[in-house]
Amino acid sequence: xxxxxxxxxxxxxxxxxxxxxxxxxxxxxxxxxxxxxxxxxxxxxxxxxxxxxxxxxxxxxxxxxxxxxx
Numbered sequence: 253x254x255x256x257x258x259x260x261x262x263x264x265x266x267x268x269x270x271x272x273x274x275x276x277x278x279x280x281x282x283x284x285x286x287x288x289x290x291x292x293x294x295x296x297x298x299x300x301x302x303x304x305x306x307x308x309x310x311x312x313x314x315x316x317x318x319x320x321x322x
Contacts, residue, residue, distance in 0.1 A: 278290070281293060281294075
């Protein structure tokens with residue numbers, strides 16, 4: 253019964269928990285490594301996120317193939 257309420261609360265407020273965890277990670281990175289290194293880590297994470305997206309991969313492949321044809 254209690255576990256069901258916890259799971260329901262988590263599902264209904266998923267975005268809040270997600271951003272709380274992201275904020276915690278960003279705070280730890282800032283304290284541990286400093287501003288510039290944290291920005292660099294976040295940029296690399298974003299690049300990895302975009303490269304992992306199938307739509308972005310397909311667009312990138314099309315762009316590369318079009319440039320190679322020219």
